[in-house]
Amino acid sequence: xxxxxxxxxxxxxxxxxxxxxxxxxxxxxxxxxxxxxxxxxxxxxxxxxxxxxxxxxxxxxxxxxxxxxxxxxxxxxxxxxxxxxxxxxxxxxxxxxxxxxxxxxxxxxxxxxxxxxxxxxxxxxxxxxxxxxxxxxxxxxxxxxxxxxxxxxxxxxxxxxxxxxxxxxxxxxxxxxxxxxxxxxxxxxxxxxxxxxxxxxxxxxxxxxxxxxxxxxxxxxxxxxxxxxxxxxxxxxxxxxxxxxxxxxxxxxxxxxxxxxxxxxxxxxxxxxxxxxxxxxxxxxxxxxxxxxxxxxxxxxxxxxxxxxxxxxxxxxxxxxxxxxxxxxxxxxxxxxxxxxxxxxxxxxxxxx
Numbered sequence: 123x124x125x126x127x128x129x130x131x132x133x134x135x136x137x138x139x140x141x142x143x144x145x146x147x148x149x150x151x152x153x154x155x156x157x158x159x160x161x162x163x164x165x166x167x168x169x170x171x172x173x174x175x176x177x178x179x180x181x182x183x184x185x186x187x188x189x190x191x192x193x194x195x196x197x198x199x200x201x202x203x204x205x206x207x208x209x210x211x212x213x214x215x216x217x218x219x220x221x222x223x224x225x226x227x228x229x230x231x232x233x234x235x236x237x238x239x240x241x242x243x244x245x246x247x248x249x250x251x252x253x254x255x256x257x258x259x260x261x262x263x264x265x266x267x268x269x270x271x272x273x274x275x276x277x278x279x280x281x282x283x284x285x286x287x288x289x290x291x292x293x294x295x296x297x298x299x300x301x302x303x304x305x306x307x308x309x310x311x312x313x314x315x316x317x318x319x320x321x322x323x324x325x326x327x328x329x330x331x332x333x334x335x336x337x338x339x340x341x342x343x344x345x346x347x348x349x350x351x352x353x354x355x356x357x358x359x360x361x362x363x364x365x366x367x368x369x370x371x372x373x374x375x376x377x378x379x380x381x382x383x384x385x386x387x388x389x390x391x392x393x394x395x396x397x398x399x400x401x402x403x404x405x406x407x408x409x410x411x412x413x414x415x416x417x418x419x420x421x422x423x424x425x426x427x428x429x430x431x432x433x434x435x436x437x438x439x440x441x442x443x444x445x446x447x448x449x450x451x452x453x454x455x456x457x458x459x460x461x462x463x464x465x466x467x468x469x470x471x472x473x474x475x
Contacts, residue, residue: 144273145282153255153271154289156229162192164227164251165216168235169199169242170392170422173308173343175234176208178257178279181301182231183216185292196223198242201417205392210342211304212297226250232267234279234305236260236443257282259309262434262443277317280305284325299332304339311399312344316429316447344396350387351394357383358397364406369431370470372408375401378457381415391416395424402426409433409468413457421453421460429471436467 157163163186167175175197183193195216196202202219204211220243224230230251236258238245248254248266256267259282261274273282280302287294294302306326310318313326330336358377368374379394394414402410410426423440425433427447434449440463442451453460 144275145271145285149269149271150289152269153286156253156255156269157186157191157290158189160191160229162194162224162228164224164230164247165193165195165233166223166230166235166241166244166248167195167197167233168240169197170395170416171197171205171208172234172395173208174278174280174305176204177211177301177303177305177308178283179233180211180213180216181280181298181305182233182257182283182286184213184295184298184301185287185290187213187216188292189290194218194223196220196244198244200243203390205395206390207343207346207392207395208304210339211301213301220244223247227252229253229255231255231257233257233283234259236262237264238266239441257286260434260443261445262438262449264443277319277322278305278309280309281322281325284328294329294332296332296334299329300334300339303329303334303336304343307336307339308343312340317445347393348387348389350384350389353387354379354383354389354394355397355400358394358412359400362401364404365465366406368465369407369409369468372430372470373404373406374409374411374465374468375404375407376411376413376461377401378413378421379415381417381419391422398424398426408470411461411464413453413460419454421455421457422450423453423460423464424448424450425464431468432471433468436464436469439467440464 165179165183167179179195183195186193193216196218198220241248254267256270258272259276259279263272276282284302358379362377365374398412401412408428408430412424413421416422427433432446434444434446437449437451440451
């Protein structure tokens with residue numbers, strides 16, 4: 123940014139310019155040119171969206187709408203439904219089912235998707251887009267798209283989107299801030315993960331200053347669940363296995379959630395997303411894994427590490443990706459075979475130097 127642009131941004135948002143240079147200035151400039159010249163922008167986030175994916179996309183959608191753009195937003199799940207935990211997010215009127223998404227958008231933007239395959243039913247439409255801006259923070263991003271706004275140092279994709287909104291000259295309001303705050307707190311584990319930095323807390327302060335209620339967002343995200351969740355959680359914990367010799371002797375704890383158990387109590391898939399945060403508490407294991415069977419019969423595998431094992435590298439080797447301490451992949455193999463394949467690529471970081 124030029125000095126004048128820096129001053130204008132700080133006056134507009136109360137925020138200083140980004141402290142790192144992970145996104146090049148010429149990339150920012152080109153993205154702003156593409157967006158300002160477009161009449162319609164098609165937005166997509168990854169399948170089975172989490173708080174960062176959906177929150178980032180909806181925040182960007184509101185900013186683009188404020189600029190007078192036609193905006194359409196979606197995610198590529200066959201069973202198109204916003205996860206119950208995220209139904210409080212504003213601007214959901216921007217969402218359309220994948221079938222109503224433009225087949226070949228003039229300008230498309232993706233959010234929090236590390237690979238094109240993570241777009242699900244929208245992957246072909248992304249490939250057909252004339253311009254595709256990839257907005258992300260995953261170090262494992264495959265580099266798809268015609269240009270990228272990727273900051274692997276950012277705590278969440280929402281951090282990149284806040285910068286984008288500022289550079290577009292759109293003042294943050296409470297609804298945009300609620301979406302960005304959701305992305306920030308979910309990807310930092312409510313500021314418990316190693317991605318939490320002074321900049322993350324400073325961003326939270328800016329967002330709260332718009333008038334949003336962090337206690338209300340926290341309740342929606344972490345303090346609610348249907349009774350059926352307790353039944354499914356109990357069964358998953360009962361079958362949890364501890365393997366002290368796995369992951370180079372640092373320990374592995376894992377369990378799985380078959381869809382038949384969810385179906386028995388009418389529990390949607392998205393309700394078991396947070397189960398990994400309970401399993402990962404195990405003191406005797408460096409790595410925690412939860413396999414969750416989705417409604418189509420595939421196993422969605424969530425992994426967490428305390429830092430001594432790079433689970434992103436392991437998951438990337440199996441077709442997924444993520445961060446050093448939090449990553450995932452999809453498997454169409456049986457549970458035992460899936461765990462065996464993952465176990466084989468879990469190695470302490472020290473052995474990889």
